[in-house]
Amino acid sequence: MGFDIDNYLTDQTKNNVILHYKGNVDSDVINHILDTVEDKMVQVNEQAKLRKKVYNVLVESLQNLYHHVDKVPDDFEDQTSEKYGLLIVEKVDSGYKIVTGNFVHADNIEKLEEKIKRINRSSHEEIKELYKFILNHQRISAKGGGGLGLVDIARKTGNKLDYTFKQYNDKYFFFYLNILVDEREQV
Amino acid sequence: MEPIIIEGTPKTPTVKFDATEGVFEIKGRSIPENSVEFYKPLVDWLDGYKETPLPKTVVNIRLEYFNTSSSKCILDVFKKLEAIHKAKNEVEVNWYYEEDDEDMLEAGEDYESIIRVPFKMIEIVE
Numbered sequence: 071m072g073f074d075i076d077n078y079l080t081d082q083t084k085n086n087v088i089l090h091y092k093g094n095v096d097s098d099v100i101n102h103i104l105d106t107v108e109d110k111m112v113q114v115n116e117q118a119k120l121r122k123k124v125y126n127v128l129v130e131s132l133q134n135l136y137h138h139v140d141k142v143p144d145d146f147e148d149q150t151s152e153k154y155g156l157l158i159v160e161k162v163d164s165g166y167k168i169v170t171g172n173f174v175h176a177d178n179i180e181k182l183e184e185k186i187k188r189i190n191r192s193s194h195e196e197i198k199e200l201y202k203f204i205l206n207h208q209r210i211s212a213k214g215g216g217g218l219g220l221v222d223i224a225r226k227t228g229n230k231l232d233y234t235f236k237q238y239n240d241k242y243f244f245f246y247l248n249i250l251v252d253e254r255e256q257v
Numbered sequence: 258m259e260p261i262i263i264e265g266t267p268k269t270p271t272v273k274f275d276a277t278e279g280v281f282e283i284k285g286r287s288i289p290e291n292s293v294e295f296y297k298p299l300v301d302w303l304d305g306y307k308e309t310p311l312p313k314t315v316v317n318i319r320l321e322y323f324n325t326s327s328s329k330c331i332l333d334v335f336k337k338l339e340a341i342h343k344a345k346n347e348v349e350v351n352w353y354y355e356e357d358d359e360d361m362l363e364a365g366e367d368y369e370s371i372i373r374v375p376f377k378m379i380e381i382v383e
Contacts (some may be wrong), residue, residue, distance in 0.1 A: 202370065
């Protein structure tokens with residue numbers, strides 16, 4: 071069985087996909103995706119509170135891709151995208167599901183996974199404190215990220231970060247992040 | 258000092274910093290990929306204003322969305338205001354949030370807990 075991003079995704083998503091993108095994630099692509107999803111949510115009269123949460127989480131997801139993706143493996147089909155990423159936005163019963171995907175070099179997995187695990191074992195209150203701590207103590211990195219994206223996503227959704235690393239070859243993994251933004255009241 | 262007047266775009270806010278009135282405003286969406294590029298001139302301008310501030314400075318923050326990268330830059334703006342306040346000048350921050358936007362209210366409360374400047378949380382009811 072070879073590596074196939076689309077097959078994996080077909081298993082993960084059902085029919086209510088409102089946006090599916092894979093390719094280079096640059097500033098124009100981000101603008102276009104944000105506009106498209108926002109328009110679609112307005113069209114279906116989505117409640118303002120949920121609409122704002124989805125928009126916020128989408129901004130952070132896309133900018134995580136923009137700032138942090140590793141370059142694609144040498145034998146990957148798309149060699150032209152400098153920042154290759156994947157995004158799916160799907161309407162689900164309780165809200166919206168946002169799936170992102172990007173290559174991560176094997177050397178960078180441990181750090182990323184440790185960060186996610188730290189967030190996932192924290193309570194909502196601890197995540198708030200972690201956010202404030204990073205906001206106040208960490209400088210913006212050379213890549214332009216603030217180190218707050220995942221913490222902010224966990225804080226705004228109130229949900230655990232659901233993720234998978236699928237091995238591409240001995241040096242690269244494809245990292246999927248499944249984010250649920252729902253209407254459930256946070257506790 | 259020349260005022261700063263920047264028209265808003267879908268990704269960057271409207272900014273009006275007027276040293277003669279002592280009223281500063283940031284309004285709209287702040288979600289650029291490179292927030293430092295946008296905010297650095299504002300922070301530098303505040304460094305200048307800090308030298309001879311008015312006895313009272315009012316800051317109105319009325320953001321619809323802001324990304325985490327902007328959140329650090331906004332903190333830098335507030336740190337300049339904190340310095341002005343610390344030098345015995347009156348500074349007041351009005352943090353506006355839309356009705357039911359608890360995330361935006363919480364964001365304001367985050368800053369309020371970090372920065373030693375009086376904040377007023379103002380709900381915008383439509």
